[in-house]
Each structure stands twice: as C-alpha cells, then as structure tokens.
Amino acid sequence: MLTLHFAPNSRASRIYWLLRELDLPFELNRMDFNPKDLKSDEHRARHPLGRVPVLDDDDVRIFESGAIVEYVLAKYGNGRLKPDVDSPEFPNYLQWFHYCEGMVMPPINTIVVQTILLPPDRRDETALGQAQRLLGKALGPVNDALEGREYLAGEFSAADVMLGHSCIMSGRLGAVTDDMPHLKAYIERLQARPACQEAFAA
Numbered sequence: 640m641l642t643l644h645f646a647p648n649s650r651a652s653r654i655y656w657l658l659r660e661l662d663l664p665f666e667l668n669r670m671d672f673n674p675k676d677l678k679s680d681e682h683r684a685r686h687p688l689g690r691v692p693v694l695d696d697d698d699v700r701i702f703e704s705g706a707i708v709e710y711v712l713a714k715y716g717n718g719r720l721k722p723d724v725d726s727p728e729f730p731n732y733l734q735w736f737h738y739c740e741g742m743v744m745p746p747i748n749t750i751v752v753q754t755i756l757l758p759p760d761r762r763d764e765t766a767l768g769q770a771q772r773l774l775g776k777a778l779g780p781v782n783d784a785l786e787g788r789e790y791l792a793g794e795f796s797a798a799d800v801m802l803g804h805s806c807i808m809s810g811r812l813g814a815v816t817d818d819m820p821h822l823k824a825y826i827e828r829l830q831a832r833p834a835c836q837e838a839f840a841a
C-alpha cells in the first residue's frame with residue numbers, strides 16, 4: 640500500500656498529482672504546513688529534515704519529490720508518463736524534469752522565505768529582488784520551449800508534473816508575466832487536468 644506524507648502548498652502536490660494521473664490508490668497522511676507537524680519526532684523519523692513529500696510503499700520509504708516520481712514510474716508506471724529512451728523526446732523529458740529542482744525551485748525557495756516565512760523585520764529586499772530576477776530568467780527558456788507545443792516532452796509526462804508544478808507556483812508568486820504567453824497557456828492547460836485540480840485542492 641502506498642502512503643503519501645503530504646502538506647498542502649508544497650512539493651507533495653506533485654506526488655498526489657502523479658498518483659492521480661496514474662490512477663494508483665494511496666493513503667494520504669495530510670499534515671499542516673507548520674513546524675508542529677513537519678518537525679515532530681514522528682515526521683523527522685520519516686524525513687531527517689522534517690520535509691515533504693515522503694512516500695511509503697509497504698516497507699519502502701523514500702523522500703525527494705523527483706526520486707519519488709522516478710520510483711513510482713519505474714514500479715507502477717508500465718511505461719506511462721515518460722517517453723521511451725529511444726524517443727527524441729527523452730532528452731527533453733530528462734532536461735525539464737531536472738530543470739525544475741535545479742533552476743526554478745532555488746529562486747522560488749528564496750522568494751517564499753523572503754515574503755512569507757521570515758517575519759517582516761528579518762526580510763532582505765536585495766535577496767528578494769535578486770531571486771525574482773533569477774526566477775524570471777529561469778522561466779524564459781520554459782516559455783520558449785513551449786512555443787507550438789502542448790507539453791514539455793511530447794505527450795503529457797512526469798516532467799510536466801515536476802516542472803509544471805513549479806510553473807504554477809511561479810504564477811502564484813506573480814512571476815509569470817505577460818511576455819510569457821506560451822507559459823501562461825501551458826499553466827491553464829495543466830490546471831484543466833482533473834488530477835492537477837485534485838492535487839492542489841487536497
């Protein structure tokens with residue numbers, strides 16, 4: 640049995656979304672996004688830093704959203720949501736899958752820290768401005784890659800779950816601007832998917 644350790648407004652939505660796209664049954668351990676739940680001894684026993692997502696698969700436990708996505712696809716995907724290794728879309732898939740945590744999430748993390756998590760007297764306007772500029776730069780190539788395409792690697796794939804989630808978060812942070820029309824349309828396309836809607840509402 641799969642159990643997803645989850646908090647709303649977090650990367651755990653990626654795993655919820657993926658499991659719903661694959662129509663896999665799972666139990667949800669829904670915690671609040673606060674230290675009381677995430678830094679509890681119980682949750683630190685699951686993740687040493689007290690973070691989400693964490694997935695249990697019977698006696699297997701795994702954290703890191705990208706690793707969880709790969710684990711689920713390898714074990715239960717049956718070839719779904721991932722281009723074949725011989726497909727010309729396979730390198731696109733890998734590239735955008737990893738661009739998410741590698742390039743887009745670092746400035747998002749800083750923006751969230753500098754606008755939401757830190758108390759106002761400890762916020763740093765310079766760090767915030769730098770992260771906002773960096774996020775805009777990181778989203779530009781995603782907008783360009785989506786010109787004339789519905790998804791990042793041919794058919795809808797797990798790269799769209801990973802990076803698509805970050806694009807939706809970027810939109811909520813006001814970083815998806817009018818000069819990114821392909822990215823805007825892509826976000827709308829993703830948000831029309833029932834599995835995406837369920838994940839963000841959970």
Ligand SMILES: N[C@@H](CCC(=O)N[C@@H](CS)C(=O)NCC(=O)O)C(=O)O
Nearest residue numbers: 649650677689690691692703704705
């Ligand atoms: N690279 C990790 C990041 C995990 C992570 O930082 N999760 C955030 C939510 S998006 C978290 O649990 N934050 C709680 C905290 O920092 O206390 C992944 O992709 O799973």
